[in-house]
Amino acid sequence: MDIPYTVEVRRDTGLTNGKIGIWLFLASEVMLFGALFASYILIRAGAPSWPRGDTILNVPLATFNTIVLISSSVTMVMAWASLMRGRFGTYRMYMGATILLGLVFLVVKYFEYSHKFHDGLYPSTSNFLAIYFTLTGLHMLHVFGGMLVNAYFWGPGSKLWKTNPVWFTNRVENSGLFWHFVDLVWIFLFPTLYLL
Amino acid sequence: MSQPEGAVAPQPHVAHEAHHEEELGFWRKYVYSTDHKVIGIQYAITALLFLLFGFSLMMLMRWQLAYPGSPLPLLGALLGDARMPGGTMLPEFYNELGAMHGTIMVFLGVVPLAVGGFGNFVLPLQIGAQDMAFPRLNMASYWLFFLGGVTMLASFFVPGGAAQSGWTSYSPLANLAGTGQTWWLIGMVFLITSSLLGAVNFITTTIQLRAKGLTFYRFPFFVWAQFVTAFLLLLAFPPLEAAAILQLMDRLAGTSFFLPSGLVVSGQVLAVAGDGNPLLWQHLFWFLAHPEVYVLILPGLGIVAEIIANNTRKPLWGYRPMVYSVIFLGFMSFIVWAHHMFMTGMGTTMAAFFQTTTMIISIPSVVILTALVLSLWGGSIRFNTPMLFALGFLPMFGIGGLTGLPLGLNVTDIPLHDTYYVIGHFHYVVAPGTIFALFAGVYYWFPKATGRMMNETLGKIHFVGSLVCMNVIFMPMFIQGLAGVSRRLYDGGASYAFAEPVLHLNVVSSWGAWILALFQIPFIVNFFWSIWKGKAAGENPWEATTIEWAAPSPPPHGNFRVAPEAYRGPYEYSVPGAAKDFSPQYEA
């Protein structure tokens, strides 16, 4: 069945279904991470003492990761722009770079986490570590989820370019929105946990 | 956005729906279907089964409440020694039943039926669409709901049994409870995700796929109700998901988000990092759970509105005020949550704020109820089964709403908090309230879904019996609550001297519940018998005006032979000078 406005926009809203859908989903994600941020504030405000982030966490490594994620956001939007210019090969290059940068992010986090565990620092050790692991852990799951979607559009999903390039471009754009959101959350997470 | 370079837009296919349908095997057509009607029916049947199961849990509890400590005949032996040694209920089992009754009724029964069932089946038809905007996402939503339900049911069989800390799962009790609580949390994550995806679908579909000429102010009220409900689900559920994650971390990773320092359990100080806050759980939980109660009522209000307009042969009175009210209600529902927490030691500023917003939120509810009642004035009322349930809903919801007022005011909440008064209040709103609306919806839309009418006589028996029994069960609870009987007491208050004068009411409520069960039998029989033997219905047996009645009964894949168009408002009944007493929205 052909659901209307999957590919072409509806005139009075100016939007496709997918664009609305992804922004609605991101709205719910704002509330999810918002609730966790609110929890962080409440717990920190009520704690007798709270360590400054850089005394426990590895700031240089996290700064590197921030740069990695921001770069992946750029490659993601360039991937979409390439499709808009009709350059499929360039799209694959940029999308591949996005996935790779995501992988680098995850690898760095793996080293961060294992270093903490090695030093006997677990979520149960303190509330600081509890909220650190929970917030970055949930974020990490979102990075991983985004990577899976991107990998699909880099690989098997990219066949759609031949049969319905407009739809494919829209879907890549919508995946990009999710990926940028994941970057956006990290932009707030990083200073909150590591620098304050 | 403009097209990418070098791309040629493909020609749209003409959908050959019936032809395509024949090619689908049994599994793709009836089980893993992406058709909103099939998914709606899947949701509805699953939810009705869960409602029956949740009701059965309560019927067990009511034995303990009526006859505390006596062995339950027959069934008692079957439930095993771990839960009912010698047929007498253990307190832990009572708590298990209580927590799961609430959870199942709210999250596996009412919402999936109201939103997943009716929303999915009716909404696309009522806006003249072929299906939902994201059919595969819709299917995923159902199966996530199913998975969540299976998880909740499975939790009964884990060591220690299912969750026992109330449907509210307050910390620190829930933190320290058995494995069943972990399963509850995981089940909730599935259910929340299912609802979130569903909400995305409903909102996008309503905005994008409505028929030509169907402007927002021509929407049936049911569509508005589902639309606002979807926003509540979308924005209010995530904080509970966050809370569930935090409680899972506390339980599985040993964190203390909700555990204060120095908590003593069974004589020993808990060896955790501490510095957590049990109130954080309450805030996050109620941030969802208050909007959740509006999720419970709004679809019901929508269904009742449709049925009243149809069976008074008049337009709804106050359509615009109703629309503005439902939007305002949805918005306000996000800023009243702490009226569930008046007794947690909050200061007067916070109490004043939440008490004020709570009083304000009663206004749109009253506007909607008043508009529905006023819609009856001067109408040519047809007393068929859907209308009887819709009419019954009105005073029942009125009682439920009015009894909420003393609970919403800080001072009067002090003696009433956590008493049977609260249980009476919310059951009036949900049981002879929403559930009556849902029954009304089943009788009303059954002909559209199956092409057959349900039997009127059985329907009337179902109605009268249910109405009487609901009141027999829940009215006494106000008296018990005012007398000070607390909720969640496994002996129903028997160990408190002050409860003695009202204890006998436990017996009254219990018999009301068991007889209510008997009166559901006509409904169940009617439902299944009518699928095969009901009178043939035709496209529009109720002579209704909204677009779903333009489709065949049952509608094929793709719903309409020709894409419908809306030419007028949703309730053009008895238009002066018109040939018929109804002018359908979809007729030129």
Place this chain on the structure above:
Amino acid sequence: MTSDHAADIDRHVKVYITVFVALMALTVITVAVSYLHLPLPIAVAVALLVATVKGSLVACYFMHLISEKKLIYAVLVLTAVFFVALLALPAVTHSDGYWIHE
């Protein structure tokens, strides 16, 4: 139309590169400021301000929010209102003598 369109994307790409450089610079700034060990309230204000600027750049330019349709803005404004309510939660409770702790 086609040539306008190509120029359109070229303009967008220029913006993306500019935003990328700005984001890098702001990242360096926020980390550098943290080494000053400012008093907590000021540190929080600065960090949140920088993060908000960075986040806005990502939202406006990478996510194209600056040229989005009204409906999307409406959804986000609604979300923002409830997000503020959610974040106000700890602030309100903390100030109202709500703490059993200490």
